[in-house]
Amino acid sequence: MxxxxxxxxxxxxxxxxxxxxxxxxxRAFAVPTPDDTGLxxxxxxxxxxxxxxxxxxxxxxxxxxxxxxxxxxxxxxxxxxxxxxxxxxxxxxxxxxxxxxxxxxxxxxxxxxxxxxxxxxxxxxxxxxxxxxxxxxxxxxxxxxxxxxxxxxxxxxxxxxxxxxxxxxxxxxxxxxxxxxxxxxxxxxxxxxxxxxxxxxxxxxxxxxxxxxxAQDGVGVFDPAGLQYLWLPLSHSFGKSLLSGVIHVGVPTYVDGRVDKLVDMLAVVRPTLMCAAPRIFEKVYNRAVTTAIAGGGLKAKIFHWAVATGKRKVAAQQAGKPVGALLRARYAVAEKLVFSKLQNRLGGKGIVLVSGSAPLGRDIAEFFAAAGLPVLEGYGLTESSAVSFVNRPGAFRIGTVGQPLGNLEVKTDTDGEILLRGRSIMRAYHHLPEATRDTLTDDGFLRTGDIGHVDADGYLTITDRKKDLVKTSGGKYIAPSAIENQFKAVCPYASQVLVIGQSRNFVTMLVTLDEESIVAWAGGKPYAEVVAAAETEKLIAGYVEQLNAKLNRWETVKKFAILPRDLTIDDDEITPSMKVKRKVVETNFASQIEHMYAGSVAQL
The missing domain is CATH 3.40.50.980 (Rossmann fold)
Incomplete structure (x- = not known):
């Protein structure tokens, strides 16, 4: 083109x-009726x-x-x-x-x-x-x-x-x-x-x-005959970029920022497209898993069998192999018994789901794909007008953020940093010429601050934020976000996770728990009581063991601390787009961190 x-x-x-x-x-834009029963x-x-x-x-x-x-x-x-x-x-x-x-x-x-x-x-x-x-x-x-x-x-x-x-x-x-x-x-x-x-x-x-x-029009997710559910913060570049595509293509769009009404309104709106931050998909995943666990017995066994069956089907598809007749038959049963309920909760099997603004854990992505609800992960920055890469329907690769949009130019620096150049790149940082010079190269490429690699087919895999790579006192580099996402997939009760290890002689982790899930597990006891209980620490310790089995020796989490509350925007610990502010969290919970390292050598 x-x-x-x-x-x-x-x-x-x-x-x-x-x-x-x-x-x-x-139809252009819709709002809910006063009683939330229509548009x-x-x-x-x-x-x-x-x-x-x-x-x-x-x-x-x-x-x-x-x-x-x-x-x-x-x-x-x-x-x-x-x-x-x-x-x-x-x-x-x-x-x-x-x-x-x-x-x-x-x-x-x-x-x-x-x-x-x-x-x-x-x-x-x-x-x-x-x-x-x-x-x-x-x-x-x-x-x-x-x-x-x-x-x-x-x-x-x-x-x-x-x-x-x-x-x-x-x-x-x-x-x-x-x-x-x-x-x-x-x-x-x-x-x-x-x-x-x-x-x-x-x-x-x-x-x-x-x-x-x-460029978004060429991705294949916008349909003038469809219906988008737009709840994302419009103050964020992701939401604004979607508005641009909506206008160009003419996609009917339901606008409703009430996150607490999201699940209920999905059943009313029944959209064909919804974009979200990973936290939304994590919460849906947590709800599905904890509900199955709470059901116990045969119900839990059927759920885990269905997920395993779905993942085998997805693995074959991702490898480009045919799905055999027996696996197809088993998956049809799994879909009828388990996945159809989740599909209906999200508006229907045909809905296109897109994730952006933060990394989506691979295990979470595999779960949704197994449920017949593949999440198309994308990637971009505010400085690049939001969307720069995204997976396409029918051609998504789990673990990647897809291929570049339009005619965006992409290259990697010598240290693996992803560099972008194109019409969507920012003009400058307002009133900050020095910061602008640090972020834009002389030939117009944007330094994204993200480390990754592009394969032969143009699919980008992000390995970590350049500034978030942690070097232990033993000289080993670890990627915190990769470990954090793996733990969220292993532990259905986790809300936020922060891996600690910079200049330390071992890796530790701060964990916050999803209030709804953990209170249900504890039989309705008060949240403050549950997170402080020895039984809860034992529960989470079991999931940390499962996590460590997936990690290299130098990455394994030696100690963890369950925080007394979740991270909040009001405490400046997470951004409105649900990114964790690592330094703020480390400052706010410094005593818990130091307690985990008490008696150890902080750095060499």
Whole structure:
């Protein structure tokens, strides 16, 4: 495909209006009915109208081309409309997670120079209260505006009404602005939550998002006749990249960020596509395994037999070998007795599942493939507009993150670091020229910080984060994430796992337990009591033994500590995209770590 084939539009708004003209009456975005029993749809024409009114309203508030507008909200339809409106006004969206602490939210809004702050509600708006920002107006999605607030407030409905009045007086206001937006213009400023240090603003362009949209179309997961369930944080690049593909292809999309309603709404929505972080798949896996274990007896035996049968079938398929008649017959029984229940819980056998934002454990991937629900793992960074690699339906390879999208250039450095170059790569880190020079090579390649290798067919295998490789005091290198993912697959009660070993003379591990699963195992006893019990430590010790049987001698976990609580975003221990902040966790639980190494030699 010619390079120009990936740039059929100059900008996201041009792509949006092309979609509106092509399929004005088709379903675009849906929200749940008030009782969660059905869906309420917006057509593409209605989507375009509302985005245009928001854009005109923003221009009326003084937003000009190149300005930034901060958007802090959970995943919901109004986030989509506001983001489209910002871009249609010629401005760039500064995304802020709703869970971001006030100090960090104020920093992002201030550092970005955002002129308008769109907040989900008054409590979110208060996160920048007292900060010295460039904000001239605050727009509230929910709740009434406070007439005494400073900066002045108005509601999103008010903003749309103002925009409608402006368009009545000047119908071509927004279309004229859209015509001036080019592929190199800033579309999004996304601050990477990162696992260390202050967040960096990543400058992503219209051309990069357009490239994403067209390249994703070639993967084979987007279907105009299908239905996507979009719950991912739209403040994250993964969610934003999916929106780009949705607009280009015209995929009907249900938007609902209520994670606690995810399982229930899957049965209502019955999507054909859902993308998620690995933690969602881990929780589904944990639920399936612990339910089987709790059933005991014949039920547990049938479950384990079904999984083993499914894995034999998957192993043959992955090796390119035919699945024999006997195995096919056995698998049909396994699917009927066990896997069909899981398939129905996730919306149906035909659903396409995609995993991104963090590594998916191989054993977890094998389980879902065995259940007839293969998870297509992908890979990318905020700095590369999210998706750079992904497995394709019918051609996925477990343990890899698939093949590159579109015409993305890929090479490995001498130390195995993956380097990427293409239209989707960031313009720069906002106000950070030195960090930009450290991350982008002189010839335009992005240093991903990930170690891996690409096989002869273009499939990428990531072995670890370059900065996360641990060297023990004995001089041995270990890859913590690989060990952590193996333990999550072995232990169905694990929530988060952190391997410790840098400059230590043996490897240890911090473990948090999934509250629902471990409390059920303990017969309903309080969580705090269960995690501190000797019986629980014995249970987890058994799983650590199973893990160690899979590891090299120098990788084996000699001691572990069960933490009294799970890691949280509020304690700054995990990012909103569910990545563990290793240094923060090691600091917060330093006493538990030192207790495990008491009496040992810390380093040579």
């Amino acid at each position: 010619n390079t120009d084939d990936y740039a059929p539009y100059a900008s996201l708004p041009e792509m949006l209006f092309h979609r509106v003209r092509a399929t004005p009456g088709s 309420i749809w917006l057509t593409w024409a209605q989507t375009g109208e509302r985005a245009t009114r928001i854009a005109a309203g923003l221009r009326g508030l003084g937003v000009t081309t190149g300005d930034r507008v901060a958007l802090l909200s959970s995943t919901r339809l109004e986030w989509v409309l506001a983001d489209l409106g910002v871009n249609c006004a010629g401005a760039a969206t500064t995304t802020v997670y709703p869970t971001t602490a006030p100090d960090d939210a104020a920093y992002i809004v201030t550092d970005s120079g955002s002129k308008i702050f769109i907040a989900e509600n008054a409590s979110h708006a208060a996160k920048i209260s007292g900060a010295q920002t460039s904000v001239t107006h605050v727009v509230l999605i929910d709740g009434p505006a406070d007439p005494a607030a400073r900066p002045p407030q108005l509601t999103l409905a008010d903003l749309e009404d103002r925009g409608a009045a402006a368009l009545a007086a000047e119908p071509g206001l927004i279309t004229d602005i859209v015509a001036t937006i080019g592929p190199d213009d800033l579309a999004s400023l996304i601050y990477t939550s990162g696992t260390t240090g202050r967040a960096r603003g990543v400058e992503l362009t219209h051309g990069g998002w357009v490239w994403q949209a067209v």
